């Protein structure tokens with residue numbers, strides 16, 4: 160709320176929440192027009208017959224000391240984006256700048272010093288852990304690769320890291336297959352934090368963890384941020400976790416960012432219909448409310464394919480507000496309120512960007528009707 | 541049949557479900573220990589439960605508490621020489637721990653199927669997703685490859701993979717994390733199993749797809765009367781799906797009962813901690829989550845007495861330090877509701893209503 164008049168004064172941000180820490184910081188990572196298309200090949204000759212447009216032109220920046228949360232449906236390109244900004248994948252187009260330096264096309268050798276500063280926690284812990292190495296070896300690998308000896312020796316430091324993420328010393332000599340799912344996830348976290356990186360891209364860092372250890376890890380990430388000024392990009396589909404850790408949140412849909420906003424604005428007054436749907440669909444942990452499903456906006460229709468995304472606004476095939484212009488014209492990502500960028504012709508909680516275009520598409524009318532039906536039933540609770 | 545009855549009679553107490561549904565899976569005193577260089581890891585140490593046809597048992601508990609090891613045990617998948625498995629697993633009247641591995645293998649897929657926590661480890665990297673679903677189907681159905689492939693595409697469609705006809709020929713590494721998880725769900729459901737064990741089936745999925753998957757599991761239950769075990773740390777999912785709930789800590793069951801009762805009147809301090817550390821959207825955000833203090837226990841040297849005692853804020857309430865010397869057994873705390881704690885019923889009721897519940 161405090162940002163209503165902050166349009167031209169970037170320094171101004173209500174000092175009311177601790178989480179604002181990074182909001183004014185300098186830019187650590189900047190991404191422009193980033194794209195990744197994976198070719199689809201068929202037949203003996205492996206001819207290219209199409210492409211998965213996993214990331215299809217996104218722009219954002221991450222400021223020093225802040226946490227940017229990235230949410231979006233499965234398959235919308237979050238992990239691909241993470242791999243692009245850590246330079247584990249080569250972009251099809253666009254640029255990635257880290258600390259003001261263009262790192263888009265650096266060679267492996269030139270990237271090595273940066274590897275220390277930028278770490279990734281992988282979504283699939285099992286496949287990122289070498290099955291033939293013990294956990295001690297895996298977590299100490301970054302020290303060996305970068306030729307660093309921590310105070311007190313490598314083994315001691317590794318054991319400290321393990322205990323910080325809630326693992327026992329008795330785990331030191333064990334192999335990845337001898338761990339539970341959540342323990343493996345924490346091994347990845349310990350490894351990523353070993354060298355005190357500047358930027359950590361965490362792909363679903365707590366999805367396999369129970370709530371209690373989730374809380375422990377989330378608090379740990381918080382503490383490290385405070386102590387060392389770490390910057391995070393946290394990819395998660397769990398909106399309650401993202402709200403908890405993020406300063407700003409980017410919502411992705413089919414390879415695009417559709418909304419990018421300060422945390423509070425996003426949760427209090429989401430502007431993109433897709434964001435609103437995502438927020439409404441979170442199950443509520445209370446069995447008494449099991450029957451009350453009505454407040455949910457369950458998106459109807461198939462998730463479109465990133466091989467042939469819909470024209471105009473990519474969300475128009477499932478949106479209950481879609482009109483003709485949505486089908487023909489792609490809405491640009493515009494700052495409709497300070498700190499809140501949205502790509503939509505008819506945003507929620509904001510002025511209509513295409514008020515002349517009022518006739519709903521047929522699918523939208525159906526979707527809107529279903530929403531209407533379900534909100535009727537919700538009134539009797 | 542008679543064997544099952546005998547087992548049910550021989551079982552001393554807490555398990556028989558009073559509303560005597562048609563029990564499909566019955567697990568008795570299951571123990572799974574692993575020999576390691578550092579000592580014997582007691583991953584599962586005397587767990588018992590029942591699941592009836594058409595019902596869902598939710599299993600929750602700390603990471604590393606033995607949930608996956610328990611379910612792999614039911615599936616008969618601990619084959620390494622280092623794994624020591626004992627106890628009884630009765631599936632539709634047939635005991636599986638003592639059964640021949642070939643016999644158990646025959647049951648997998650159709651009679652019981654599992655959605656594994658780690659999709660990549662459950663899928664073969666060198667075969668396409670479609671090929672793997674086709675093979676899973678053809679083990680139990682004598683049909684042509686073409687028909688099986690149609691079925692694979694249909695299943696991928698039902699789990700929400702866009703353009704399944706094009707994606708069926710992709711390799712697992714070409715799928716996103718959530719797509720792999722859904723491919724595995726498709727594989728587990730392709731034969732309409734009578735018992736489905738879903739180990740964190742929706743961890744990688746956003747809420748919309750999650751809802752779709754949960755609906756799919758409900759459909760399976762409705763159509764085929766399948767029994768379901770749902771392992772998850774997402775209490776929202778548990779609240780929505782589970783009829784009964786089992787809370788694990790350190791390889792044992794610390795609380796079990798109807799889901800509503802365990803949510804509204806939990807009677808074990810660990811369960812309280814679990815509920816307290818949950819981020820939720822429907823309530824105001826507190827600045828920090830409150831985790832259960834301390835580290836998870838070593839499963840090689842479990843703390844004596846109650847395994848939760850080093851982390852339990854109430855460990856000094858029971859007299860004579862009994863909490864640190866005697867292991868609490870499950871006792872009845874409500875209708876079909878059991879908890880393992882030395883505190884008296886009154887003490888627990890008081891702490892829950894006065895100290896814990898108001899803060900949640």
Ligand SMILES: Nc1ncnc2c1ncn2[C@@H]1O[C@H](COP(=O)(O)OP(=O)(O)OP(=O)(O)O)[C@@H](O)[C@H]1O
Nearest residue numbers: 197213233234235236237238239714715716717718
């Ligand atoms: N190596 C690859 N080859 C071909 N397609 C790929 C490859 N990696 C990713 N894709 C495709 O790109 C799209 C985006 O995948 P990505 O892993 O980025 O999704 P995500 O947002 O991380 O999803 P999830 O939440 O399920 O992990 C998907 O359609 C996926 O199948």
Ligand SMILES: Nc1ncnc2c1ncn2[C@@H]1O[C@H](COP(=O)(O)OP(=O)(O)OP(=O)(O)O)[C@@H](O)[C@H]1O
Nearest residue numbers: 337338339340341574583603604605606607608609
């Ligand atoms: N092959 C093995 N050898 C030794 N220890 C093992 C082995 N497999 C599992 N364990 C240990 O057994 C315990 C229980 O593991 P399990 O995978 O059942 O945990 P979980 O409850 O499923 O946890 P999560 O929620 O993290 O998946 C863990 O502490 C794990 O380290």
Ligand code: SF4
Nearest residue numbers: 472475478485503504
């Ligand atoms: S209103 Fe139009 S532009 Fe906005 S999300 Fe819906 S379809 Fe897209």
Ligand code: SF4
Nearest residue numbers: 846849852863881882
């Ligand atoms: S037995 Fe003692 S330590 Fe265990 S939960 Fe009860 S009070 Fe806490």
Ligand SMILES: [Mg+2]
Nearest residue numbers: 238282716717
């Ligand atoms: Mg991903």
Ligand SMILES: [Mg+2]
Nearest residue numbers: 339340608657
């Ligand atoms: Mg597990």
